[in-house]
Amino acid sequence: MSTVERALYAAVLLGVLVAGWARRWTSDDAFINFRVVENLLAGNGPVFSAGERTEVATSAAWLAVLTVAEAVVPGDAVAWSSVVLGLALTATGVLFAMLGARRLFAGTAARLSVPFGAVVFLALPPAWDFTTSGLETGMSFAWLGTSFWALVRWMQSGQRCAGRPLWLFVLLGLGPLVRPDFALVAGILLLWLTVASVGPWWRRLLGLFAAGVLPVAYQVFRMGYYGLLVPNTAVAKESSRPLWGRGTDYLVDLVGPHLLWVPGLLLVAMLVALLPALTWRALEWSLVAAVLLAAAAHALYVVRVGGDFMHGRLLMPSLFLLLCPLAAVPLTRARVWVGAALLTATGVWAVVSAAALRTGYEGGISAGGISDERGFYAGLAGVGHPVTIEDHGGAGVANYVDRVNRLADDGEDLVVLQVTPVRPDTDLDVLAPSARGVVFSVGNAGFYGYASDLDVFVLDGLGLTDAVNSHIEAGPPGRPGHEKVYPSWYLLARYGSPEIAERQFEGLPSDAMVAASRAALSCGDLAELVEATTGPLTWERFTDNLVGAPDRTSLRIPTDPFAAEREFC
Helix, strand or coil, X not given: CCHHHHXXXXXXXXXXXHHHHHCXXXXXXXXXXXXXXXXXXXXXXXXXXXXXXXXXXXXXXXXXXXXXXXXXXXXXXXXXXXHHHHHHHHHHHHHHHHHHHHHHCCCCCEEEEECHHHHHHHCCHHHHHHHCECCCHHXXXXXXXXXXXXXXXXXXXXXXXXXXXXXXXXXXXXXXXXXXXXXXXXXXXXXXXXXXXXXXXXXXXXXXXXXXXHHHHHHHHHHHHCCCCCCHHHHHCCCCXXXXXXXXXXXXXXXXXXXXXXXXXXXXXXXXXXXHHCCCCHHHHHHHHHHHHHHHHHHHHHHHCCCCCECCCCCHHHHHHHHHHHCXXXXXXXXXXXXXXXXXXXXXXXXXXXXXXXXXXXXCECCCCCECHHHHHHHHHCCCCCCCHHHHHHHHHHHHHHHHHHHHHCCCCEEEECCCCCCCCCCCXXXXXXXXXXXXXXXXXXXHHHHCCCCCEEEECCCCCCCCHHHECCCCCCCCCCCCCCCHHHHHHHHECHHHHCCCCCCCCCHHHHHHHHHHHCCHHXXXXXXXXXXXXXXXXXXXXXXXXXXXXXXXXCCCHHHHHHHHC
């Protein structure tokens, strides 16, 4: 690699780090992970609230990394650890994407290798936002970029032995642990690797076995520990429900404002311009096809499930993988002026994108419920770079949750609700007496959950952290991830004082509705759902959870408690 190439690659990496740092922040959802980390280190297991086994972390791998970081780094530093790790992992992914693309074009006579696709990625504001955010997106970029580089390296090694090297299969197998939907990407890339291998089929199967050891082991743990086939968040968001229209709107929401069709056309034009100089064999073409197919399949899956409520977040990994084969391209001697023109045009788009191309709801939420999440929370916090809970909460959240924590310290038995907006002098909203301890029902599960002591039972009203509300029948499609509001009669049936089901209290649902909800929760499959997530985790319980996970995952509860009682009792 020439000195000029090193300088160009270094400039892109510096740009990734500077842009990410300039937009450093953490999302409310990130603090959901942070509370799980606290519970893990406190010995309560990978749960959101002690006593109920719900999987609220989308990425098992990211949760593991955050837990190790929190255990190693002195003090309460998980938020800052997530920011630094997100930056480092994103830069790692971009670096390996460029190195992989450079290797892919190694046989092409060229004056220079320039970071073409990497610049497209760098110019997108959503890439800056989700370089940090506290979520697993940086790890996603790292896994995708490293996997692409590793596949190109293996292909060019001249020793395409079936099942070898094992580390490559293990790396690809990590996909579902980074994000469950990456099982689709990992599956396509593993299929290509298996077919492209040379050697007996038993060795190929050995490689697939190595790839599956960790994800299969975790899947067995998930089914036995949580009692579900998928994370509880996937059930709450009804990820199996096809919502093509809403998903298409989500795709357009990314492509339109950032004029992504412009670099898309330039990337195609660059590949066409390179065709006469390419020395690729069928093997190279097949790898590129597999990578593009994996990117398209992942994007199609995101569209099918209806997208997300954060602008561009779920589609950024698809886009990153799509850019990998052209992350760096050769400036060939034969058509140097054509290549230079395309690079210049891309540079112009990149400057315009970085400087001016934004959504029409910057700092807010669109009519379709998609948000500029970083801008929204930065504006809400009144802080340019909200990272810690202190940055996000200010005096309002801190004072409110401190009073909730004091109730728990005093041994009170109450169901308390989050209040929005909250100020330092906001009174506590107490819903009713509880069956045991302080139960804190919140909307912002991350901020309020993380600020609460671990002996406060925290649940969110959207079903992400609650094993029953996640299974409530979904209504008409609404804002992604915000569609299941916990019916108060089920909430009180699970956590309220027994008296609420026996006589009417002012401002609460009828005692008959609470009693019907409580009866339904004590019958049949619903009682089994509650026991699966709250009963002592014996070996028998683990095996019952494991066997019953498929049926339990598909279980849905009517919103009407009387209908639920008739169905389950």
